Amino acid sequence: MLKNDLLLRAARGEKVERTPVWLMRQAGRILPEYREVRAKMGGFKELVENPEFACEVTIQPVDHLGVDAAIIFSDILVIPEAMGLPYQMVEKRGPWFEKTIKCAADIDRMVVAEADGVRYTIDAIAMTKKELDGRVPLIGFAGAPWTIFSYMIEGSGSKTFSNAKKFLYTEPVLAHKLLEKITLSTINYLKGQIEAGADIIQIFDSWAGILSPEQYKEFALPYIARICDAIDEVPITVFAKGAYFVRKELGELNCQTIGLDWNMDVAESRAMIGNSKTLQGNIDPCVLYSDDETIVTKTKEMLTAFGPNRHIANLGHGVYPDIDPRKVKLFVDTVKEFRF
Amino acid sequence: MLKNDLLLRAARGEKVERTPVWLMRQAGRILPEYREVRAKMGGFKELVENPEFACEVTIQPVDHLGVDAAIIFSDILVIPEAMGLPYQMVEKRGPWFEKTIKCAADIDRMVVAEADGVRYTIDAIAMTKKELDGRVPLIGFAGAPWTIFSYMIEGSGSKTFSNAKKFLYTEPVLAHKLLEKITLSTINYLKGQIEAGADIIQIFDSWAGILSPEQYKEFALPYIARICDAIDEVPITVFAKGAYFVRKELGELNCQTIGLDWNMDVAESRAMIGNSKTLQGNIDPCVLYSDDETIVTKTKEMLTAFGPNRHIANLGHGVYPDIDPRKVKLFVDTVKEFRF
Numbered sequence: 001m002l003k004n005d006l007l008l009r010a011a012r013g014e015k016v017e018r019t020p021v022w023l024m025r026q027a028g029r030i031l032p033e034y035r036e037v038r039a040k041m042g043g044f045k046e047l048v049e050n051p052e053f054a055c056e057v058t059i060q061p062v063d064h065l066g067v068d069a070a071i072i073f074s075d076i077l078v079i080p081e082a083m084g085l086p087y088q089m090v091e092k093r094g095p096w097f098e099k100t101i102k103c104a105a106d107i108d109r110m111v112v113a114e115a116d117g118v119r120y121t122i123d124a125i126a127m128t129k130k131e132l133d134g135r136v137p138l139i140g141f142a143g144a145p146w147t148i149f150s151y152m153i154e155g156s157g158s159k160t161f162s163n164a165k166k167f168l169y170t171e172p173v174l175a176h177k178l179l180e181k182i183t184l185s186t187i188n189y190l191k192g193q194i195e196a197g198a199d200i201i202q203i204f205d206s207w208a209g210i211l212s213p214e215q216y217k218e219f220a221l222p223y224i225a226r227i228c229d230a231i232d233e234v235p236i237t238v239f240a241k242g243a244y245f246v247r248k249e250l251g252e253l254n255c256q257t258i259g260l261d262w263n264m265d266v267a268e269s270r271a272m273i274g275n276s277k278t279l280q281g282n283i284d285p286c287v288l289y290s291d292d293e294t295i296v297t298k299t300k301e302m303l304t305a306f307g308p309n310r311h312i313a314n315l316g317h318g319v320y321p322d323i324d325p326r327k328v329k330l331f332v333d334t335v336k337e338f339r340f
Numbered sequence: 341m342l343k344n345d346l347l348l349r350a351a352r353g354e355k356v357e358r359t360p361v362w363l364m365r366q367a368g369r370i371l372p373e374y375r376e377v378r379a380k381m382g383g384f385k386e387l388v389e390n391p392e393f394a395c396e397v398t399i400q401p402v403d404h405l406g407v408d409a410a411i412i413f414s415d416i417l418v419i420p421e422a423m424g425l426p427y428q429m430v431e432k433r434g435p436w437f438e439k440t441i442k443c444a445a446d447i448d449r450m451v452v453a454e455a456d457g458v459r460y461t462i463d464a465i466a467m468t469k470k471e472l473d474g475r476v477p478l479i480g481f482a483g484a485p486w487t488i489f490s491y492m493i494e495g496s497g498s499k500t501f502s503n504a505k506k507f508l509y510t511e512p513v514l515a516h517k518l519l520e521k522i523t524l525s526t527i528n529y530l531k532g533q534i535e536a537g538a539d540i541i542q543i544f545d546s547w548a549g550i551l552s553p554e555q556y557k558e559f560a561l562p563y564i565a566r567i568c569d570a571i572d573e574v575p576i577t578v579f580a581k582g583a584y585f586v587r588k589e590l591g592e593l594n595c596q597t598i599g600l601d602w603n604m605d606v607a608e609s610r611a612m613i614g615n616s617k618t619l620q621g622n623i624d625p626c627v628l629y630s631d632d633e634t635i636v637t638k639t640k641e642m643l644t645a646f647g648p649n650r651h652i653a654n655l656g657h658g659v660y661p662d663i664d665p666r667k668v669k670l671f672v673d674t675v676k677e678f679r680f
Contacts, residue, residue: 157499159497160625160657160660162625162626162629162660162662165624165626165629166626166629169626169627169629169630169634170630170631209582209603211603212602212603212624212656213603213605215624242549242603244584244585244603245584245603245604245605263549263552263553263582263584263585264585265553265585284505284552285500285502286502286505286506286508286509287509289502289505289506290509290510291510294509316552317500320500320502322502
């Protein structure tokens with residue numbers, strides 16, 4: 001049914017003619033076409049909540065960059081909002097929650113969200129799936145429970161997320177209660193995404209790297225495992241940024257692909273994660289600031305390091321907003337032209 | 341001469357009766373005594389530039405927390421300022437440079453600083469050394485060249501330091517030129533600190549963890565190595581936060597102690613770094629938000645993990661500003677009372 005199913009085959013560990021490629025944050029930010037749409041819409045959140053526009057900007061990178069997958073334009077913070085904790089996206093400052101979780105009563109007030117609570121993204125997926133017409137797979141996504149939890153406690157981004165971590169140390173029972181609700185909400189939401197047409201799911205644990213190994217194993221990993229176990233309809237990718245200290249444990253998850261950030265050595269990660277998983281990543285996003293020759297060289301070095309099988313090419317982090325789209329295309333084209 | 345030289349003996353790998361303990365950021369922030377002094381002074385930078393007050397707040401944690409070392413109250417950004425790039429410390433926002441380094445001419449304008457360019461800190465060290473009267477060793481410090489470089493390019497803190505990293509990719513020759521000047525300035529400055537009385541030196545590479553392993557080996561590690569090679573008067577500690585991927589290489593530096601952050605597994609780090617170095621750290625700073633029992637348990641677990649030799653107890657990061665000083669004292673006392 002899909003004309004280009006390279007990404008799905010690579011995720012499942014099947015043989016591929018060449019390495020598939022896409023970029024985290026490819027929808028939006030860097031493309032002038034996105035900025036045009038956004039100028040009409042007024043804000044990031046308005047775009048997320050409007051299925052027509054979300055669909056449009058989701059497909060833009062497929063048209064303009066030639067990537068092997070589309071990823072639905074949305075935000076990980078739609079889940080706290082659907083649970084009862086609304087947020088705003090403040091220009092140049094990032095997300096901001098007027099209310100945060102402080103006590104048991106706050107957690108009791110949170111509902112387990114249904115996919116319908118994020119209707120706009122579910123609709124955007126259905127619309128995009130139709131619009132894509134099988135050109136490439138569509139990636140659905142959600143934040144990992146710990147990352148969502150950290151925003152719900154902290155109320156915004158943070159250098160240390162010390163309030164969220166403090167909550168884990170001082171209120172472990174309540175923390176587990178909230179993580180449980182987030183996990184159930186996330187499973188409902190991802191099931192809805194898959195029903196609407198998502199071909200593969202990625203779980204983003206953006207703040208994995210600020211937990212100690214011990215806390216990560218108690219408060220983060222088990223909830224990711226629960227999600228992986230609950231979803232068997234499509235392949236799952238887990239990207240736990242900075243969680244180098246649990247690579248072995250990530251390799252034991254019931255998922256198909258593990259994302260690596262740019263700090264993680266490829267050979268070492270492969271040895272720790274084992275051969276049963278596809279790896280995704282992991283060139284330093286700042287490589288795309290380089291001259292063309294360097295981009296080509298570094299991209300080829302990355303492909304060689306990962307080898308021809310069980311690899312999905314990507315950056316080790318979301319593409320940065322001020323990267324020239326021409327450089328992104330050079331990265332994509334280099335992967336697509338490369339042969340082992 | 342020193343009444344308590346536990347820290348120096350532990351750094352040199354000599355036998356100690358018990359594990360020495362101090363905390364990064366112990367001078368300032370958490371102590372009400374510090375806040376009192378600061379209220380009189382008006383700002384962080386005024387304090388740094390006033391030797392009497394810097395001396396006073398340096399000694400406070402020795403009096404009030406009973407730590408085994410004092411660390412001079414200063415700031416890593418005194419070096420860019422002495423090189424010709426002044427900065428401000430903006431309340432709740434952090435450091436801010438009006439001008440940043442953009443091109444070759446900017447780098448040419450930077451001077452190699454002499455210790456005299458940071459006279460106030462040198463004077464503060466001499467004064468503190470006298471005032472301490474041999475009670476505990478005095479730690480001098482500087483930022484690692486890459487971290488200093490990143491502020492000089494970026495002009496402030498950053499989530500990604502993508503401008504500084506971009507400079508490494510686009511202007512590697514200029515980057516090395518600036519790193520060279522920073523390194524020479526840092527050596528001069530540290531020699532001045534040692535002459536004034538610093539008993540041991542710590543190099544802070546706060547933004548080590550945002551570089552790829554390859555870039556860290558090209559732009560960061562060689563300059564730290566140069567500093568270590570240039571200083572043989574006193575022991576040196578290198579704390580490269582987040583640089584888990586070069587632990588083996590850190591173990592080969594001509595220094596005595598390697599600091600570990602709270603993500604780094606103790607046994608794994610020991611295996612990578614080898615037995616020729618003392619390790620410093622590394623409990624999660626957020627443990628100090630816990631109840632007393634948890635703090636005692638986690639502190640003892642940490643001590644047991646490191647073992648009785650070649651360990652200096654510390655947090656894995658600077659102590660956070662809202663930690664109760666009573667909890668810090670409990671951490672310190674637990675280390676001091678523990679026997680293997």
